[in-house]
Amino acid sequence: MENRNTTAYFILLGLFSHTRAHQFLFVVVLTIFFTSLLGNALMLLLIHQDHRLHTPMYFLLSQLSLMDVMLASTTVPKMAVGYFTSNQFISLTGCGLQIFFFVSLAGGECFLLAAMSYDRYVAVCHPLRYPILMSWQLCLRMTLGSWSLGVVDGIMQAVSTLSFPYCSTREIDHFFCEAPTLLRLACADTFVFEYVMYTCCVLMILIPFFFILTSYSLILAAVLHMRSTETLRKAFATCSSHLVVVGLFYGAAIFIYMRPKSYRSASHDKVVSAFYTVFTPMLNPLIYSLRNREVKGALRKKLPACCGISTS
Template sequence: MAWENQTLNSDFILLGIFDHSPFHTFLFTLVLAIFTVACVGNTVMVLLILLDAQLHMPMYFLLSQLSLMDLMLVCTTVPKMAVNFLSGRKSISLAGCGTQIFLSVSLIGAECFLLAAMAYDRYVAICHPLRYQVLMSQKLCAIMVASSWILGSIDGIIEVAVSLTFSYCRSREIAHFFCDVPALLTLSCTDTKTFERMIFVCCVIMLLFPVATITASYTCVLLAVTRMGSGEGRSKAFATCSSHLMVVGMYYGAAMFIYMRPTSERSPTWDKMVSAFYTILTPMLNPLIYSLRNREVSRAFMKVVGKVKCAL
């Protein structure tokens, strides 16, 4: 079997994004700064929502799961890239490559379904506010979150199991900064067309179906908001929904660009740039978007800061 011929000592080479020129060293430092902000921002969001009783609502529970997924995603790619850059070694073991594939694919898939669940939550809150506690119960919220994690993990298991059974007899240099399935498949000497079609079908399900749900939810929300008599209620609804739509647009646009194009049309440079956008930059932007545009989150943060000042 192909797997037997590829021992754990058969390392791949991650070509990465940066060389050691002064400009690339500056960019690497910038990525580390973004990584730090992403880790701190998402950790703070999770802790605020966990510790503040007033944020124990479905909307914020879903937001905490989004922050947790973003935190895990950025930690899947950047630390290994940083270690390789600083050490001068670019290798990654077969087991390490498989781990990156599983985590990245699982988290990307889980986030797709979670964003759809967040859109449904906003639809219920704005279009059916009097029935919100019934239509968006804690049980249903937990089921949606668990389903997002499970469906994402199933996709990750399938992709890592199949991709690592192919023979990689060509160059073992992956033109990427982490083990991404499309970049890995270009190195295979096995016919991967059937697997690529399967990935495309998975992407249709995991990207387009949630997008359809989000579109339908926000169409109803937009109609409901335009009918609101209260200017304050209208502005609050627009602020909440626009934050979510901003995240959806950035995330889905980048994911579709990466996973829904045939191998023949891929450019390693563009793939790396877009992948860096949704695996590094987006996890930093999400907590900033939601915290800066959400009064409850800002209030909870200021309350924690006040407690810390009093303790000092």
Template sequence: IRTMAFLGNQTLISHFILLGLFTHSPLHLLLFSIIMAMFLVALSGNGLMILLINTDSRLHSPMYFFLSWLSLMDLMLISTIVPRMAIDYLLGHGSISFTGCGLQILFFLTLLGDECFLLAFMAYDRYVAISNPLRYSVVMSRRVCWLMVAGSWLLGLVDGLIQAVFTLRFPFCGSQEIDHFFCEVPAVLKLACADTSLYETMIYVCCVLMLLLPFSVISASYLRILITVLHMRSAEGRQKAFATCSSHMAAVSLFYGAAMITYMRPQAYHSSKQDKAVSAFYTMITPMLNPLIYSLRNKEVAGALKKLLGRCSCGVGQN
């Protein structure tokens, strides 16, 4: 943990204070309760998706393999942010050390990067399944799927490490207050008492690449899927393809839309209120919605859930 030091007549701070998302007004108490309910829904929904995919043999396909990893990433992402925010709110203060802030940046950006690339691989998986079904099992073999997941984690980890290390190398003096509910890089950089313009430009370029490269793969995959679907003679086949892909496109739109608003805007255009609202969207709302998006219109997931509930009811009946 960083210790106190001096820079000229200014004292370098040893920790930050997170101002949080809410005050203790009745309205904000209600909003806090809603977020905690969303947190529980996200935990149970993503946990249930992981359980169903790993226990039901009908869901042992590349699409559901990627979906189980997406659920795990969502579960870890919301757990990185919400418990800490809730503790700070209940205790009435949000003091966080440099080490704690650095770890939060690392975990958050790693998981954010993981999801960017995993969503791109999921789009490619759907492209191969719909456009080239005869070679699907060869192209999307178990080994290839594991390499894609490992690549997502590796690229996300590299991005998280670079930004966490370089962000906290700046001297921070004067105000300790981060006007946010977690250590997000744009909010932390506002407290640096050094010129961060070059680093902000580097982060901007890095984030544009991290977001636009996977998004380009997603866009190209779904353009090819659309062309293939429009040439299908079977109305049932077109309907099934659209139903499968619409869920993924909804998840992509929610995640990438919020992430691009935060990380593809120059620092000068950031405001605390907007950053908090957008960050709350992709750190809390998206992890809660993803299991619902992928399960509500999915007959296979619904069938696996009925099968699991049937086993549980039989087990209770026997006892």
């Protein structure tokens, strides 16, 4: 307890070593990262420029793409710089900013996915009342609420985590600053903070997750009463793909933030964190957006213009 760390920096041990196998995995992660940036940036561009996509559903999808771009950019560039330059140092301020942006974006995405599930529920179960039940005013409120709740949680976790005294060990066995990993270095009793963080996770993760499950359960119940086999098939395909992405994102978040401290493993945490900070953002535009008929039409319309090809 006397030998506390007074130096305002930490050392990120990273995700990969310089072995041949890890070099291959590093290239894979970078490829997924750039694919995610390209896919989400393409979605933002299409939704912004095509007036047919100016609807509440696609506005929510654009916010999801924006969150995914920012979420991946919060962690991967720093990891890549550390791997290439062997400069694995991160300042106390930089560590706090990583925690803030990561928690804010991940928490905001939890609520945004719940808002998107409500949008799909209204579209399938109450199509005639969609303009009323899913008005632009409600859409903007849900979006602003998702961002605001995420930012509040991010501020709380960043400030609380960095307020603890840290021991002489400055090495963080992770590729970015994540609150549960950083708490292992604290020289103080973190029980109260972990309890509060657990409570926040119940509110930020489990409540939206159960709301999403309820929405899709009602959608599937409504679809089962439809007589069209083609409509039933498309609805099942859409709902199942959406639920797969939701399950991956929420499952990883629950694994990281809602396990007791005694059951945590640094190596497992790094792999799971890499999964839902890099891999899931790549899946979202593929599952939610690029498979839609309207998005495909907008893409076919924009590609010839970008390549200088005349469609006349």
